[in-house]
Amino acid sequence: MESPVYIQIHNQIKKDIEAGKWHVGDRIPSERELAVSFSVSRMTLRQAVQTLVDEGILERRVGAGTYVASQKVQEKMSGVTSFTDVMLAQGKHPSSRTISYHIANPSLSEIEKLGLRDSEQVLRMERIRFGDNVPICFEVATVPYSLVKNFSKAEVTRSFYHTLEKKGGFEIGGARQMVSATLASERTAEYLDVKRGDAILRLRQVSYLKDGLPFEYVRTQYVGSRFEFFLDR
Template sequence: MSKAQPVYIRIHDEIKKKIETGELKVGDKLPSERELSVEFGVSRMTLRQAIQTLADEGILDRRLGSGTYVSSQKVREKMSGTTSFTEIIEGQGKVPSSKTLTYFFVAPSISEREKLQLSEDDKVLRMERIRYADNIPICYEVATIPANLVENFSKNEVTQHFYHTLEKNGYVIGNSEQTISASLATERVSEYLSMKRGQAILKLRQLTFLENKQPFEYVRSQYVGNRFEFFLEK
């Protein structure tokens, strides 16, 4: 004898059906938990379980202090070749933008020096940015670049369209090495990305090279888990 379907699964399915039929559209804000619990005749705890399951699946987007919305498709990055964040977002038909939090020239850390093959006397540009797709925060990143590579470029040329700036000045971008891991958002990062502290994030470390195999950019990024996904293509 099969077990009865949990109540929260039934609510999950009903909300999902409303999205699939177009009754709820991408970007729509859902009614409050109180209103939905009354509509479905369940406790707020049961309703919250259904909503969280949909959020975990990437179907709904829970925004701290704002409410719950029907998600757009996750931004996807194909793990082959080297592509800038701007190109990835534009390739999805979305509008990319960024907010620079810090931008300064400093001595590199030991790991930055090793990754970028620098000497102890070299300087680097280290900048923190929040990257957006259609004004929705997607990731927080820390990028480190050898200072001598960007000393003749303006801040805007580096922060807004760095790869394009390099190519315009005769540099040829080569391959990149990427390492991905899962983690939980800290309080600081969760505030930057409008997410709950402890929510799942994807950490990406990427080292990118010029065509001559010289490393020129070391980036540590943290992506909102339910707004971004990586996929491999052989």
């Protein structure tokens, strides 16, 4: 199965950065220049670049272009808690709307984060998560397909962690979490009912089972005015 064009472009740009074509702090070519270089539409190119921005590999600077991101301070937060549990603990009704759900070849980033072989496939899903019908976050989650192939779509999208534990018999362990600030893109703003450029909290997380096996790589964008993180010391 061939990867979507935007994933192929994502992979090539990531390879170019790792090979030293661009260094931390360098401005990459404009979307127009890159679209011509890859012989694709600007929409396809923009999707590839946005994926790299969401992963923290690139960063947009208003009025200045797109740059290879500098290292951010990383703060460890406690435990792995499902969105469903967080909402219930706050007395809110959790729900979600699935935007996309498909089996695909993993990107280079997904291979690295989940420790996959090139031949393995992943389930990649996009969801808007709600608390009391108010959009809280937009989430792109990737999990090894072998882990979820026996679960239904409803079981995975409604509460993935509960399904893993109750039906799969897996024990969920810890997570590596990275939080940074960004601005809502046009697409994210539409999904979360905010204005383009509004403050967004971006969480990138790799979750592990008790045995240390990574089972989920998720990129989540939270509405800054509707969600906050706190640290347990």
